Amino acid sequence: MDDLQLNITSTIKNQNKTKKQTIQKNANEYKFKSKPDFSGKIIAFKRPQNAGQMNFSQKNSNEPPNKVPKLSNIAPSKPEDLQLRLRELSENKGKFHGKNYQDLSDDLQTKQKPRNGPWISSLFKNNPEVPKMGQKAVKPLFEKVFAGKTFADLNIHPHSVANLKQNLNLSEMMTVQQKSISIILQGRDVLIRSQTGSGKTLAYALPIVEGLQAIRPKINRNDGVKVIVVVPTRELAVQTYELFVKLTKPFIWIVPGLLSGGQKRKAEKARLRKGLSILVGTPGRINDHLLHTHSLNFAKTGCLVLDEADRLLDMGYEKDVAAIVKAIEDHKKAATYDPMALVKQNIKKPLENDEQQDIPNGDEKPVEHNVEHALTKIFQSTERQTILLSATLTKAVENLAGITMQDPVFVDTSDGKALVADSLKETSKHTDLKKIDTSSENIKISEKNIVQKVITEELNAKPDDIEEKQESRTGLKAFSGSNHPELFAGVKNKGQTNNSTVSVSGKKDNESDSDSDYEYFKVQKELEVKDPIVDKLDEAKTEHEKVEEPVANTFVEALKTAITEDELILPATVNQTFLIVPMKLRLVTLCALIVEHCVINRKGGKMIVFMATLEMVDYLSELIETVLTGKEDKAKKKNESEKKNSKANKRKSKDEDSDSEYEMDYEAPAEGGIVPHDLDVFSLHGSMPHENRIEVFKQFRVAKRGLLICTDVAARGLDVPRVDLVLQFCAPASATDYVHRVGRTGRAEQVGAAILFLLPSESEFVRHLEQKRIRLRQSDEMKALSVLQNIVPTAPTPQRAAIAVQARLEHTAHSSRDWLARASRAYTSWVRFYSTYPREVRMWLDARQLHLGHAAKAFALRETPGALARRAKSDPNVRKERPNNRLTIHDEDEKKRPGFLKVKPGIFGKRIVNKQSSMHTASEFDSGLPPVDTYTNKKRKNK
Numbered sequence: 001m002d003d004l005q006l007n008i009t010s011t012i013k014n015q016n017k018t019k020k021q022t023i024q025k026n027a028n029e030y031k032f033k034s035k036p037d038f039s040g041k042i043i044a045f046k047r048p049q050n051a052g053q054m055n056f057s058q059k060n061s062n063e064p065p066n067k068v069p070k071l072s073n074i075a076p077s078k079p080e081d082l083q084l085r086l087r088e089l090s091e092n093k094g095k096f097h098g099k100n101y102q103d104l105s106d107d108l109q110t111k112q113k114p115r116n117g118p119w120i121s122s123l124f125k126n127n128p129e130v131p132k133m134g135q136k137a138v139k140p141l142f143e144k145v146f147a148g149k150t151f152a153d154l155n156i157h158p159h160s161v162a163n164l165k166q167n168l169n170l171s172e173m174m175t176v177q178q179k180s181i182s183i184i185l186q187g188r189d190v191l192i193r194s195q196t197g198s199g200k201t202l203a204y205a206l207p208i209v210e211g212l213q214a215i216r217p218k219i220n221r222n223d224g225v226k227v228i229v230v231v232p233t234r235e236l237a238v239q240t241y242e243l244f245v246k247l248t249k250p251f252i253w254i255v256p257g258l259l260s261g262g263q264k265r266k267a268e269k270a271r272l273r274k275g276l277s278i279l280v281g282t283p284g285r286i287n288d289h290l291l292h293t294h295s296l297n298f299a300k301t302g303c304l305v306l307d308e309a310d311r312l313l314d315m316g317y318e319k320d321v322a323a324i325v326k327a328i329e330d331h332k333k334a335a336t337y338d339p340m341a342l343v344k345q346n347i348k349k350p351l352e353n354d355e356q357q358d359i360p361n362g363d364e365k366p367v368e369h370n371v372e373h374a375l376t377k378i379f380q381s382t383e384r385q386t387i388l389l390s391a392t393l394t395k396a397v398e399n400l401a402g403i404t405m406q407d408p409v410f411v412d413t414s415d416g417k418a419l420v421a422d423s424l425k426e427t428s429k430h431t432d433l434k435k436i437d438t439s440s441e442n443i444k445i446s447e448k449n450i451v452q453k454v455i456t457e458e459l460n461a462k463p464d465d466i467e468e469k470q471e472s473r474t475g476l477k478a479f480s481g482s483n484h485p486e487l488f489a490g491v492k493n494k495g496q497t498n499n500s501t502v503s504v505s506g507k508k509d510n511e512s513d514s515d516s517d518y519e520y521f522k523v524q525k526e527l528e529v530k531d532p533i534v535d536k537l538d539e540a541k542t543e544h545e546k547v548e549e550p551v552a553n554t555f556v557e558a559l560k561t562a563i564t565e566d567e568l569i570l571p572a573t574v575n576q577t578f579l580i581v582p583m584k585l586r587l588v589t590l591c592a593l594i595v596e597h598c599v600i601n602r603k604g605g606k607m608i609v610f611m612a613t614l615e616m617v618d619y620l621s622e623l624i625e626t627v628l629t630g631k632e633d634k635a636k637k638k639n640e641s642e643k644k645n646s647k648a649n650k651r652k653s654k655d656e657d658s659d660s661e662y663e664m665d666y667e668a669p670a671e672g673g674i675v676p677h678d679l680d681v682f683s684l685h686g687s688m689p690h691e692n693r694i695e696v697f698k699q700f701r702v703a704k705r706g707l708l709i710c711t712d713v714a715a716r717g718l719d720v721p722r723v724d725l726v727l728q729f730c731a732p733a734s735a736t737d738y739v740h741r742v743g744r745t746g747r748a749e750q751v752g753a754a755i756l757f758l759l760p761s762e763s764e765f766v767r768h769l770e771q772k773r774i775r776l777r778q779s780d781e782m783k784a785l786s787v788l789q790n791i792v793p794t795a796p797t798p799q800r801a802a803i804a805v806q807a808r809l810e811h812t813a814h815s816s817r818d819w820l821a822r823a824s825r826a827y828t829s830w831v832r833f834y835s836t837y838p839r840e841v842r843m844w845l846d847a848r849q850l851h852l853g854h855a856a857k858a859f860a861l862r863e864t865p866g867a868l869a870r871r872a873k874s875d876p877n878v879r880k881e882r883p884n885n886r887l888t889i890h891d892e893d894e895k896k897r898p899g900f901l902k903v904k905p906g907i908f909g910k911r912i913v914n915k916q917s918s919m920h921t922a923s924e925f926d927s928g929l930p931p932v933d934t935y936t937n938k939k940r941k942n943k
């Protein structure tokens with residue numbers, strides 16, 4: 001019992017009890033705390049809950065013990081007074097005379113004057129040792145980014161080629177574009193995987209525009225939504241929409257539109273009523289309009305694109321995606337089916353395709369080049385093409401592909417993988433894939449005949465057959481996955497099962513005389529097997545050439561292999577490193593890297609820092625900006641005399657300076673920041689007002705240098721030019737998230753760097769990344785700190801410079817109640833976030849390993865974890881509940897729309913829901929609008 005500081009505060013009742021009873025009761029009230037000693041050993045000691053109370057009780061020993069001491073009415077001005085009142089309040093369980101314990105505690109924190117003279121910093125004390133991880137032999141996967149072919153080589157409208165050159169400055173194709181464009185133009189369902197920044201957006205946007213522009217008569221606004229592009233974030237929606245705007249410049253009759261959260265519903269409704277050809281949006285918002293905007297109809301939609309498909313199926317999005325797919329099918333089904341009209345329409349087609357028909361009054365210029373693509377036919381039919389894209393694949397994507405795609409093609413551009421895996425092909429080791437790639441050129445010849453073929457077929461077909469065709473391609477069968485049992489039943493059955501299904505062009509597979517694109521692949525395959533010339537050519541090839549040739553798997557095999565192997569690809573041009581930084585040094589090391597990259601770097605760096613929660617982004621971005629550039633501090637300047645005093649004290653204390661490395665002069669911050677240059681700091685997270693969010697994104701995009709601090713909301717798809725450093729301040733929730741975050745740099749073969757911050761307890765996370773073929777090198781954390789000597793030239797060592805910067809950070813964080821509240825909110829949010837890491841990574845990112853006291857230092861806080869927890873408890877702005885993934889769709893809403901059937905749960909088969917990591921992106925799943933029924937309810941209540 002020697003190490004117990006007993007504070008026996010007994011009530012009158014207790015006094016009447018026996019001594020033994022009193023001691024037992026009080027012993028139960030003691031808190032047990034553990035913290036490491038200097039050598040890192042954990043020592044436990046017990047401390048009474050009201051430790052400070054003993055002295056107070058002693059001071060007021062004249063008063064009866066049961067009497068509540070009164071607070072003086074005079075506002076406390078001196079820290080000692082505050083201390084006193086704080087003790088009074090703490091004794092009285094938080095509230096007294098309407099005063100709040102926390103308020104007083106904050107007053108104490110903020111009004112406490114910095115001590116002048118020697119100030120012992122604990123920044124470098126008690127830190128765990130930084131392990132040297134070494135490097136495992138990892139052979140990363142690489143991808144050839146550029147294909148060596150130009151857009152002019154494609155069979156697309158010359159205006160498109162010219163537009164790409166003039167407005168986008170693009171002429172050479174990227175590999176993924178070369179592989180995918182021709183396949184998309186054939187109207188095939190495609191699943192595309194290629195590394196971040198490899199040009200996937202253009203790979204689908206260009207053929208879509210090409211397919212649309214070729215429709216004759218030209219489409220107009222009244223023709224309805226032809227293409228739906230679903231992306232996970234608003235910024236990505238804006239970016240994709242802008243690309244479509246650029247691509248459709250030569251074809252002004254194609255109207256792209258944007259539906260992303262945060263804008264006024266009314267304005268969007270008006271736009272939808274006017275008519276859009278290409279609709280780009282976030283799933284929540286599209287669904288919101290599906291429910292509440294009756295002019296939005298997908299009956300004419302011929303193409304559905306799900307960009308960042310794995311993300312869209314993650315965390316609550318999948319319901320919305322399912323609802324969109326279902327809406328397309330329902331709307332198509334609901335559209336009046338008139339076989340005669342269909343026949344007439346098809347008979348007219350060859351005439352319509354005659355270019356002369358295009359000139360209404362002889363005024364309009366004829367389009368010189370009007371190639372027919374199978375995709376154009378799809379836009380004119382009731383069918384639908386589905387395109388899924390991502391740099392990373394998951395089981396959920398595989399499931400979705402099985403459900404929504406028919407006879408899909410898998411395009412994987414990583415080296416050593418199948419470049420094009422066609423579901424209509426059997427596994428063949430030495431298939432010449434170039435045949436598939438050039439098929440669009442060959443198919444031109446055959447496509448001329450497709451129209452005629454379809455007409456003949458449809459004229460001959462019974463209504464039942466036609467219905468079956470439509471359903472198979474676009475109807476409920478496709479949605480429920482019933483048309484794809486073979487996809488996962490085994491590859492060998494694939495061909496047979498397909499034989500009994502209806503092909504893309506509506507042709508039965510066993511009728512092999514068809515010229516359709518579907519048949520083309522079949523015939524092509526037969527040719528590959530039978531053609532003696534091809535055989536001879538194959539024989540003539542050297543063994544070496546054969547080894548280099550990519551292996552063409554069937555779609556299912558290739559996709560399954562890709563998912564099982566789970567190997568991740570990152571641009572070879574990104575230099576990836578990690579820093580193991582002890583908790584207390586994290587913030588100051590971050591500042592050092594920002595200074596190094598954005599300030600000292602003459603070229604002017606552009607950097608993105610990923611944080612775990614929006615509270616962290618809000619607080620740390622402002623703190624860093626304030627401390628480094630002095631942005632806000634100006635309002636709270638010290639007066640001249642204080643400055644003089646501090647300088648005098650500084651001089652004085654210099655003389656008294658001790659030898660300790662960790663002891664330094666405390667200098668009250670002077671005016672302004674500590675870096676000589678301007679530093680533009682941007683912050684971005686999902687809870688920002690929409691306008692700010694888009695504005696920040698746009699500003700950062702055009703900035704030549706600057707720092708963006710953000711959550712994972714910026715991790716997917718965002719294409720910000722010249723970002724040369726990505727820093728992950730908090731470890732990602734998965735290796736996949738790591739890839740997407742890093743992928744914001746090194747885009748389109750640009751050079752970039754990525755740094756991952758890890759705690760000593762998290763160091764084994766590197767091994768997890770190495771297993772996924774990600775190669776990282778360890779950097780020296782002390783070397784990173786040495787940069788700070790540039791901005792604190794008086795500091796003799798990097799440690800001293802770090803202490804000075806940390807002091808500035810802490811001073812700012814404690815300069816007002818607001819700062820303190822935000823700091824502790826950020827701290828609390830991070831602590832809560834940490835325990836939500838998904839199970840797969842929890843063994844490396846274990847919340848039990850955290851030292852919460854040290855963590856406070858990383859938020860420039862000086863309070864103990866207990867005090868911070870109390871503050872969080874009394875802070876109404878701290879999010880108490882876990883963010884849910886509910887969208888603004890309610891059961892009642894779903895019922896409101898006629899013909900809009902409720903999506904059955906589990907329709908996407910096995911749901912892969914990453915609930916744990918919902919903290920940092922939760923707000924993304926909102927459509928950005930209040931639920932409509934709130935308004936309705938209010939109205940009802942008023943009545």
Ligand SMILES: Nc1ncnc2c1ncn2[C@@H]1O[C@H](COP(=O)(O)OP(=O)(O)OP(=O)(O)O)[C@@H](O)[C@H]1O
Nearest residue numbers: 172173174196197198199200201202391717719748
């Ligand atoms: N053919 C091309 N030549 C040069 N640059 C290109 C080409 N095509 C696209 N780009 C550029 O490459 C960059 C990355 O393109 P994009 O955003 O489409 O990549 P992504 O593969 O979708 O990346 P992520 O997986 O991160 O979403 C963009 O800046 C784009 O302008």
